[in-house]
Amino acid sequence: MEYGLVIVNTGNGKGKTTAALGVGLRAVGHGMKVLMLQFIKGSWHTGELDAVKRLEPYFRIVQLGQGFVKTKKGDQPEEVIENARVSWDYAKKEILSGLYDVIILDEINNMIDYGLLNIDDVVSVLKERPQKLNVVVTGRNAHDKIIDLADLVTEMREIKHPFKKGIRAQKGIEF
Amino acid sequence: MEYGLVIVNTGNGKGKTTAALGVGLRAVGHGMKVLMLQFIKGSWHTGELDAVKRLEPYFRIVQLGQGFVKTKKGDQPEEVIENARVSWDYAKKEILSGLYDVIILDEINNMIDYGLLNIDDVVSVLKERPQKLNVVVTGRNAHDKIIDLADLVTEMREIKHPFKKGIRAQKGIEF
Numbered sequence: 001m002e003y004g005l006v007i008v009n010t011g012n013g014k015g016k017t018t019a020a021l022g023v024g025l026r027a028v029g030h031g032m033k034v035l036m037l038q039f040i041k042g043s044w045h046t047g048e049l050d051a052v053k054r055l056e057p058y059f060r061i062v063q064l065g066q067g068f069v070k071t072k073k074g075d076q077p078e079e080v081i082e083n084a085r086v087s088w089d090y091a092k093k094e095i096l097s098g099l100y101d102v103i104i105l106d107e108i109n110n111m112i113d114y115g116l117l118n119i120d121d122v123v124s125v126l127k128e129r130p131q132k133l134n135v136v137v138t139g140r141n142a143h144d145k146i147i148d149l150a151d152l153v154t155e156m157r158e159i160k161h162p163f164k165k166g167i168r169a170q171k172g173i174e175f
Numbered sequence: 176m177e178y179g180l181v182i183v184n185t186g187n188g189k190g191k192t193t194a195a196l197g198v199g200l201r202a203v204g205h206g207m208k209v210l211m212l213q214f215i216k217g218s219w220h221t222g223e224l225d226a227v228k229r230l231e232p233y234f235r236i237v238q239l240g241q242g243f244v245k246t247k248k249g250d251q252p253e254e255v256i257e258n259a260r261v262s263w264d265y266a267k268k269e270i271l272s273g274l275y276d277v278i279i280l281d282e283i284n285n286m287i288d289y290g291l292l293n294i295d296d297v298v299s300v301l302k303e304r305p306q307k308l309n310v311v312v313t314g315r316n317a318h319d320k321i322i323d324l325a326d327l328v329t330e331m332r333e334i335k336h337p338f339k340k341g342i343r344a345q346k347g348i349e350f
Contacts, residue, residue, distance in 0.1 A: 005348055009190065013329040018197030019190035025200060026193065027348060029226030051204030054229060102348070134348050153335040154188040159328035173180055173202060173277070173309050 004101075004134040005151040006126060010109060010142035013156030020104045020136045021052070027134075028058045032101035037091050040107040041065040064090060076116060084116035092125050095133070102134045109139025109146065119143050179276075179309040180326040181301060185284060185317035188331035195279045195311045196227070202309075203233045207276035212266050215282040216240040239265060251291060259291035267300050270308070277309045284314025284321065294318050 007023070009016040024034040036052075041063065052061050064087035076084075095103055111117045123145050126135060137146060147153055182198070184191040199209040211227075216238065227236050239262035251259075270278055286292045298320050301310060312321060322328055 007348075011332075014327065015184065015190060015194035015197070015329050015331070018201065019194040019331075021197035021200060022190070022193030022195070023348065025196055025226050029224065049204065051200050051230070055226070147334070150335055152189065153333075154190050155332045155334055156190070156194075157186075157330045157332060159322070159330055160325055173182075173198065 002132065004129070004132050006146075006149055007134065007136045008109075008142050008146060008150040008153040009136065009138045009156060010140060010153065011155035011157050012140060013158035015156045016138040016140075017106055019154070019156075020106060020138050023136055024052075024059055024102060024104055025055070027102045028055055032058075033099065034059045034102040034104070035094055035100045036061045036104040036106055037087075037094065037108075038063045038106045039065050039087055039091075039111050062090075076114065081116065084111060087111075088117055088121070095125055095129050095135070098130045098133075100133060102136065104136040104138070107139040108137055109142045111139075112143050112146070113139070113141040119145050122146070123149055177307060179304070179307050181321075181324055182309065182311045183284075183317050183321060183325040183328040184311065184313045184331060185315060185328065186330035186332050187315060188333035190331045191313040191315075192281055194329070194331075195281060195313050198311055199227075199234055199277060199279060200230070202277045203230055207233075208274065209234045209277040209279070210269055210275045211236045211279040211281055212262075212269065212283075213238045213281045214240050214262055214266075214286050237265075251289065256291065259286060262286075263292055263296070270300055270304050270310070273305045273308075275308060277311065279311040279313070282314040283312055284317045286314075287318050287321070288314070288316040294320050297321070298324055 007020075009019050021036070024036060027034050036059070038061065049061060052059050065083065091103075091105060091108075094100065108117065108122065112119050112122060126149060129135065137150070142153070182195075184194050196211070199211060202209050211234070213236065224236060227234050240258065266278075266280060266283075269275065283292065283297070287294050287297060301324060304310065312325070317328070
């Protein structure tokens with residue numbers, strides 16, 4: 001019997017979501033079923049979704065985070081809090097469903113960091129997950145309790161960034 | 176006019192190739208043409224190639240490195256040196272062809288690090304590339320001259336690794 005892993009991609013660098021997407025693509029190639037839940041709206045573009053749609057039904061992407069665009073810490077509007085609750089209920093059902101081999105919780109670290117999700121709730125659902133399920137958690141500032149739970153943690157560190165050189169990145173290339 | 180970037184994924188952590196694959200997938204979603212050249216044999220599995228094949232002709236993967244499996248630094252057998260030469264000639268033609276929007280040179284850093292490719296040759300071809308072409312360079316120990324040339328460098332740092340916890344990773348999940 002194989003055990004699913006908890007994989008965390010964190011850090012201030014690029015490639016956290018992109019690497020998770022790559023994990024999903026590889027898993028699909030091995031005949032696994034993949035679900036990507038995007039907790040934060042606006043970090044993905046239509047074109048990217050179109051590419052992944054070619055891989056359906058093996059690779060499903062669901063955009064949660066309606067109304068929640070990247071924001072700052074601190075007090076959040078009531079609708080944002082309510083949306084986070086609905087998003088987490090949805091994620092929880094999918095995590096416990098047994099339907100998938102890989103679930104990517106994209107930018108859930110940020111949600112926890114913003115105080116929109118309760119860390120203990122998230123940890124307890126991850127611990128209760130089906131044994132075979134791999135979970136990939138992305139976003140900056142991964143919580144210590146997530147790190148403790150994880151089997152594999154990679155920190156993406158930014159060394160150089162194109163905007164610092166004043167170059168306009170091509171659409172579709174900037175992570 | 177947009178300019179292509181040179182993106183480097185390096186470091187001892189996981190996700191260098193996987194993030195590059197994700198960049199390719201996103202680019203395909205934006206209607207770009209992507210070529211991934213794998214310099215080192217054995218780092219990819221059939222299943223992964225099958226997944227990407229669903230994206231052909233937009234995303235092409237070519238396996239170079241026939242006969243070159245991951246190895247150590249130092250003296251290399253003659254056929255390995257010859258194969259590196261042939262692989263680089265192939266890569267060079269593709270880089271200069273103007274046919275692609277994104278070319279991923281997977282694990283080319285290792286080839287340079289092993290002394291199998293000449294760093295100055297690689298840098299000069301990257302500088303001569305078509306203006307629109309984005310190049311993603313992966314592998315450990317990126318050469319300083321590659322870092323200098325790059326627009327975006329991300330270091331993937333391993334914080335935790337599953338084998339350290341004694342858990343056997345599922346096939347298709349380990350990066």
